[in-house]
Amino acid sequence: MNKKLAMLGALFILGQSALAGNIGIGYGVTTPLYHNDKNDYVLPIVDLEYDKFFIKGGSTYGLSLGYKLIEEDNYVLSLYGMPFGGYEVKNSDMKSGYKGIDDRDTHVMGGAELVYYPGIYSLETSVSAEYGEEGGHFTFRINRPYQISSKLTIIPSINYVYYDSNFVDYYFGVDSREVGRPGGEKINSTFSGEGAHRFGAGILGNYKVNDAISIMGFTGVAKVSGEIANSPIVDNDVIYILGTGVMYTF
Structure with a gap:
């Protein structure tokens, strides 16, 4: 699977403010979701803003x-496009x-996100939806930063994602062809995608x-529902991630 971070979004989704005004690079290892031996990745991190325009990468789906x-x-309401939405599976x-x-293949997706700060215990919540040619997904996230010292911040996060049937069918479905x-001898049945979900938590x-x-x-875990886990091309329904990175702050 060529996608550098095929299921980072399936593990945990960090608050948008956590990486604001940064560029950097990360490296991590993860449990493969598919029957695939690739379990490490390099993760570019970018969060740049000019006026009300922004470019973000590394926290959700690319x-x-x-x-x-x-x-x-x-609260903040944003509209955005993702040129490489979904996953790339070779x-x-x-x-x-x-x-x-x-x-x-990946596909172009459009999305909308509402980030809301309820004013309770420094919580940050968000609701987002992305959709493209091959379906889409809906995400709810909540996180809270803890300022341990002037240098150290810890941010736990939990999230829920719902995938529609078109998205699941394209990326996890198996047709009769x-x-x-040849080369697929262990795939012995078709699989039609249905609406699915996952729960995740991370820190x-x-x-x-x-200053710069x-x-x-970071570490996290997520569990995908049977509508994904029962696919013949899926290997694990519980996914773990562990990684590190370096960031430069403007």
Whole structure:
């Protein structure tokens, strides 16, 4: 699977303010979701803003370019586009016996997000929806930063994601052409996608070396529902992630 971070969004979603005004790079390892041996990735991190326009990458499903339509003290409503939404799954990256599948490609998706600060215990919540040619998903997230010291911040996060049937069918479904195909001997049944969900939790730690440089570490876990886990090309229904990174703050 060529997608560098095929299921980071399925593990935990950090608050938008957690990475504001930064560029950096991270590295992590994760439990493969598909029958795939690739379990590490390099993660570019970017969060840049100009006026109400922004470019973000590394926190959910890849690169997004958007505009803050409404920005108030306790909430922000944004519209954005993702040129590489979804996942990229290459048959050449699958394990032996699963290489007979068709490739799954990324696709352009459009989205909207409402971030709300309820004013209770520094909580940050968000609701977002993304949709494209191959379906979409709906996400709810909540996190709270803890300022341990002047240099160390810890941010736990929980999230819920609902995937519509079109999205699940494209990325996890198996049609009759893929059953028994050379290289796919272990795929012995078709699978039609239905609406699915996942629950995830994670924690990020950010340590400021100085005003410009910080080091982060992150870990998380997520569980996908049977509508995904029962697919013949899916290996694990519980996904773990562990990683670190370096960021430069403007």
